[in-house]
Amino acid sequence: MASPTSVQQAVKTHYEKYVYPRFPLLTSVRLCDTYALNLDALWARLNGQKLEPRDRQILLAGCGAFSPYPTAVANPRAKITALDLSKANLARAKFHTRLHLHFNARFIEGDLIDAPALFGEKRFHFIDCYGVLHHIPDAVSALQAMHSLLKPGAVARIMVYSAGTRRSVQAARTALRLLRVEDVSTIRRLHRKAGADSRFKACIDSNYEAGFDWGLADMLLHPYAKTYRLDELLDSLAQARLEPILFIHPNALPDPDREIARLGDLERSHRLNINFILLAGRVEDSEMRSIWNRRKASEDTFITLNPVIQKSLPLLPFKRLKPSPKLGFENPPLDFKTGRLLSRFKHLVRKSSLEPVQWGTVQPHLQALFLTETAIDQSV
Numbered sequence: 001m002a003s004p005t006s007v008q009q010a011v012k013t014h015y016e017k018y019v020y021p022r023f024p025l026l027t028s029v030r031l032c033d034t035y036a037l038n039l040d041a042l043w044a045r046l047n048g049q050k051l052e053p054r055d056r057q058i059l060l061a062g063c064g065a066f067s068p069y070p071t072a073v074a075n076p077r078a079k080i081t082a083l084d085l086s087k088a089n090l091a092r093a094k095f096h097t098r099l100h101l102h103f104n105a106r107f108i109e110g111d112l113i114d115a116p117a118l119f120g121e122k123r124f125h126f127i128d129c130y131g132v133l134h135h136i137p138d139a140v141s142a143l144q145a146m147h148s149l150l151k152p153g154a155v156a157r158i159m160v161y162s163a164g165t166r167r168s169v170q171a172a173r174t175a176l177r178l179l180r181v182e183d184v185s186t187i188r189r190l191h192r193k194a195g196a197d198s199r200f201k202a203c204i205d206s207n208y209e210a211g212f213d214w215g216l217a218d219m220l221l222h223p224y225a226k227t228y229r230l231d232e233l234l235d236s237l238a239q240a241r242l243e244p245i246l247f248i249h250p251n252a253l254p255d256p257d258r259e260i261a262r263l264g265d266l267e268r269s270h271r272l273n274i275n276f277i278l279l280a281g282r283v284e285d286s287e288m289r290s291i292w293n294r295r296k297a298s299e300d301t302f303i304t305l306n307p308v309i310q311k312s313l314p315l316l317p318f319k320r321l322k323p324s325p326k327l328g329f330e331n332p333p334l335d336f337k338t339g340r341l342l343s344r345f346k347h348l349v350r351k352s353s354l355e356p357v358q359w360g361t362v363q364p365h366l367q368a369l370f371l372t373e374t375a376i377d378q379s380v
C-alpha cells in the first residue's frame, strides 16, 4: 500500500494538472446564494451571539480554485485564509477572487494536517472543508488539526463522499485503473463507444461535472478518493472530538440524532443517494450550544437579518429571488411582499414584540438562516 506521503504527493500532482473547479474566470455568484456562508449569521444561529466586527476569521481548508470568491462575497469584512496543497488551484482561486474585486483573502500553500504548526496561535470561527477529507489518507489527523484550529463555539462545514452514493463511480474508477487508463481523452473515447444502456455511460452522464475535463478527471482519475459509510464518518469525527451539529445535505432532518438514524436506515436498505454534508463543532462546546438552544426556546431574543439577505433586499422590488438551497431544503422565495416583512428586521427586533401570526411568517426565514436570533443578554 502506498504511504500517506506518496498519496499526498500524487493528490497534489493531480490538482497541479487538473485545476478544480475550473470555472470560467468571469463566473460570478449571486450575492443571495452565499447566505449560508455568512459568518455572522452562522455564529448567531449556533451561539446566539454577535461577533466582534474586527475579528472574523475563516479558514478554507483545501480551498480549490473557486471557493475563496463566494466566501469573500458572503463575508466582505472577514479575514479569509485559503489553504491548499496545490499551487495551481491557489493561483486560480486568487486570480478569480481578485478579478471580482475581493481582497480579503490570503492564499497559503500547505497541508491541512500541518496547519496547526503553520498557523501557531491563530484560531478560526469557521472552517470550510468541502470535498477535501476523502482525498486525505489520514483524515482523522486532518480532523484533529481542524479541531485544534477552531475557536470555542466555532463551526466546520464538512462534505465527504458517501459509500452508498459513489458505488458506480468507484466501480468505474477501479475498471479504468485495471485497464491502465490515465487520461481524459481515452475516457471520453470509451464513453462515446459505450452502449446506450451501459452503466459506465450512465455513471458519466449523470454527473454534471463530468462534462468538463477537470470534473471527469476529479471523478475518475483521482489518485485517492475514499468513500465513507456513516459509521466511519461519525467515528472519524469522534476521534477528533468533533460532533455533528446540523446535517445540511438534501432532505436532512433538523435534529442530528434523528438524521443519523434516517441515514442509517437508508444506508442499510441501499437507498442512500447523497454525499454527507454537515456542520460540526467541538465536543467541548456541546453544552454551550445546548444552553443557547434551550434559551432560544424559552426566552426573549433579538431577531435580525442575515447581512447577505439584507444587502439583497433592494433588488426585491425589481426581481423575485429564490436563494439556492444550501441547508438541505428548498428556500422560501423572496418577493416584494416578503421583502417588506423582512425589512423590519434591518434593526434588532425583540421576538416578544411579534404577534403570533407574524411569528408564524418569521419562523421559516429563521430556519432558512435569512433571519438570525441572538440572546438579549450577551454577557451570559
Ligand SMILES: C[S@@+](CC[C@H](N)C(=O)[O-])C[C@H]1O[C@@H](n2cnc3c(N)ncnc32)[C@H](O)[C@@H]1O
Pocket: 008, 011, 012, 015, 020, 021, 061, 062, 063, 064, 065, 066, 067, 083, 084, 085, 086, 089, 110, 111, 112, 113, 129, 130, 131, 132, 135, 136, 218
Ligand atoms: C475536490 S477539491 C475541493 C475544493 C473546494 N473545497 C471546493 O469545494 O470547491 C479538493 C481540494 O483539496 C485540496 N487538498 C487535498 N488534500 C489536501 C491537504 N492534505 N491539505 C490541503 N489541501 C488539500 C486539493 O488540492 C483540492 O484543491
